Amino acid sequence: MDVDRLLPTPEAADLIALTREIADKELSPRVDEHEAAETYPEGLFTTLGEAGLLGLAYPEEYGGGGQPYEVYLQVLEELAARWAAVAVATSVHTLACHPLNSFGTPEQKERWLPAMLAGETIGGYSLSEPQAGSDAAALNCKAERTEDGAGGTAYRVTGNKAWITHGGKAGFYALFARTAAGSHGVSCFLAPGATEGLTFGKPERKMGLQAVPTTSAHWDGALLEADRLIGDEGQGLQIAFSALDCGRLGIAACATGLAQAALDAAVEYANERTTFGRRIVDHQGLGFLLADMAAAVDSARATYLDAARRRDLGRPFSRQASAAKLIATDAAMKVTTDAVQVLGGYGYTRDFPVERYMREAKIMQIFEGTNQIQRLVISRGLAR
Structure with a gap:
């Protein structure tokens, strides 16, 4: 189901609508085949680049979208809800553009950044x-x-x-x-x-x-x-760490999208499947499990958006980025695991996508700094 989002501008709402349209047309029909066969989706990132989705957080003067981070991350979440691997690769591409955009000379930016932001080169x-x-x-x-x-x-x-x-x-x-x-x-x-x-x-x-x-x-x-x-x-580590704060928000958004997809699949199944003459969603034990899943997804989204809005305002957000990555990826692991439980034996088969969601969620707790590293960053921030 479509997430009811609080967006800052009508333009942002149009961008989310465009993203959903592209994701439903280009990602959803292809994800199962490519993930099962472990084949690369040739041409897909060119399509995303032509739609302007690969440079959203960067300046318009170099061909970027000029969007605030809170909008870019919600676009990323929409992609992840359809195809986590594509969303993660999009986040990594955005991360890879950060050093040039933030630390490059005007000449370097003019030479290389437009093609990067247009998705002509990934x-x-x-x-x-x-x-x-x-x-x-x-x-x-x-x-x-x-x-x-x-x-x-x-x-x-x-x-x-x-x-x-x-x-x-x-x-x-x-x-x-x-x-x-x-x-x-x-x-x-x-x-x-x-x-x-x-x-x-x-x-x-x-x-x-x-x-x-x-x-x-x-x-x-x-x-x-x-x-x-x-x-x-x-200056490399300074550049790397400044980029990683942004990258952690990207992974938090990807994890939230993945968790949302798992929640949606579980809710759909629970509304259709019946036991003892009632839909399984009407059994309190399962209904409460779904409620906890929904609360976890909402909390993950709120946490990454708080960090993104701090970034957009020019305020420190390193600790909040680590918290968002920690909370969202732990939520994704729990929600996807619970989605498998909701579907029972069917959830353990590849006839339904929730087993893939569960496998995909695990890496979210590891890359862009393991969640143990995020706890270290947060605790050090508190110590200061």
Whole structure:
């Protein structure tokens, strides 16, 4: 069922209506086939880009939608309610655009940002490494200054990266690599996906989100031009962490959309299925379970919107972003698990989507910082 949303403008309401129309036409009919076959939805992100859905949170002067974050996140939630993998990849693309938009020079933005925001080139976020997930300061992948062969400066990148959404498919990557020792020795680069010396591993065999690949990457002395450096040398972790606050809100919205889909499926089934001469929704034990599920979804949505509105007002929102990610993803795990319970034996089969929702919900508690890391961020904020 359509969520009754409180939106800031009539334009935002029109955007949500457009998103629902596109999602129902382009995502809903394809999701089961691609997730079951683990095949990539070729052309789908081009369609989303042409509709203006891949640059909503960015400035209109570079081709973005100029929308507040509270609106962008609700668009993301609508996508996730139809196809979680596509919504997560959209969130990652938005995350990958953040370094250039927030820390790039005017010349860099003019050169690369319009194509990125239009979805002509899709982005990946390359921060994690095999031994450095939550501990980003432990990065080993190196970017060393060298000559470019034409009298100029370049960076030679060597090392391994891991857990890259859209790995091997993206046209660019927000790459974080070490240019010096210490926590202030990590830098950010806008790396082309077709860089010579960059190769990708086989897609990970995941529990869910199988239609969009997640891979490792190997940089074998690949050269990046000096103007691919975003911000200053050593500013990488600052850039990464500022982007992750926004990314955590994206995942919170995706988790809420996934939970909403599970709730809708459970309510529909409970209204149709009968036992002992009554619809199962009319049995108090099940009705109360559905009520708890609905309350969890509403709470998740309210929490991420509170953080987004703080961001839109220019107020600090890091702690609220972590809280939103924690609450929304834990809610998604519980609601999807309960949806399987509502459907009983049918919920455990692939004839209904709730078993997939349950599998997809688990990763939401892990990426963009595990929920244990979110608790650490929140507690540190309280200590300060």
